[in-house]
Amino acid sequence: MSEIAERFDRLAGDFLARVEATPADRWDRVTPCSGWTARDLVGHVVNGHRGIIAVVRGTPPRPSHGVGVSGMADAPRIEPDADLAAAYAEARAELRAVLTDPELAATPLPYSPLGPVAVAEAADRVGAMELLVHTWDLARAVGGDETLDRDAVVRTHEKLRPHYAALQSTGAFQGEVTPPGDADPQTAFLCFTGRRP
Numbered sequence: 001m002s003e004i005a006e007r008f009d010r011l012a013g014d015f016l017a018r019v020e021a022t023p024a025d026r027w028d029r030v031t032p033c034s035g036w037t038a039r040d041l042v043g044h045v046v047n048g049h050r051g052i053i054a055v056v057r058g059t060p061p062r063p064s065h066g067v068g069v070s071g072m073a074d075a076p077r078i079e080p081d082a083d084l085a086a087a088y089a090e091a092r093a094e095l096r097a098v099l100t101d102p103e104l105a106a107t108p109l110p111y112s113p114l115g116p117v118a119v120a121e122a123a124d125r126v127g128a129m130e131l132l133v134h135t136w137d138l139a140r141a142v143g144g145d146e147t148l149d150r151d152a153v154v155r156t157h158e159k160l161r162p163h164y165a166a167l168q169s170t171g172a173f174q175g176e177v178t179p180p181g182d183a184d185p186q187t188a189f190l191c192f193t194g195r196r197p
Contacts, residue, residue: 004124005099011131011152012092015045018135019085022142027084031141032195033134038141040075042084043067045134047076049091052127056098056107056119064090073171099123113166125163128156133173133193136186146197148186157189164192 001009019042027039036044050061051072061069066082078084098104098119105120112122132148139146160167168175174194179187190197 001096001100002102002105002120004105004120005096007152007155008099008123008127008131009092009096011128011135011149012096014149015131015135015138016085016088016092018138018142018144019088021144022138026142029141031137033137036075038138039078039082039084041134041137041141042088043070043078043082044073044075045130046084046087046091047074048072048130049088049095052109052119052123053091053094053098055109056104095123113170114163115166125156125159126167128152129160129167129193132156133190133195136190136195136197140197148189150185153189154185157185157192160192 022038028037030036031038031041033041033044046067047061047070050069054061063069063076065084065087066079067084067087068077068079070076098107106118108116108118109122110116112126114122114125132153136146136148138144164176167173177191177194177196179191183191187197
């Protein structure tokens with residue numbers, strides 16, 4: 001497995017662990033993502049993975065495990081009996097298969113706040129940001145473990161700093177919040193993405 005695939009899969013594993021640890025009675029809790037519940041947020045991450053897979057493989061995304069399909073920036077319809085952990089595990093495995101295939105990983109994405117880049121590069125920057133931030137969002141909403149992978153936080157923050165204006169123009173996250181002077185790397189990164197840890 002490539003270094004990018006390994007890094008992405010570790011973050012995906014961290015996200016899945018938070019999904020699996022979420023108590024059944026907390027899925028309707030509001031997250032730091034305006035208007036989204038914990039359930040919506042997981043559906044959004046599943047759908048984002050599916051969208052990338054669809055572009056690379058040239059096949060439309062399909063619903064599974066009770067999680068519907070929507071635009072990548074949205075939250076899809078989720079059935080009351082949806083198995084969110086199974087839906088995410090499936091999307092994770094399919095995206096891992098893309099990132100471990102050198103030809104597929106080199107597929108250019110037609111859209112990216114970084115400009116025209118290969119799927120692997122987008123996953124290592126924007127994808128890492130999505131997983132880190134939404135891992136924290138989910139944990140914050142449901143009272144889970146909010147600790148993020150420190151090395152991934154530092155690496156992702158540094159890689160994204162030069163692209164702040166482009167990222168902001170997507171509307172994917174709120175404006176940067178000024179971190180406290182003694183902010184640790186995780187707090188500084190979350191503030192960069194508009195979160196208020």
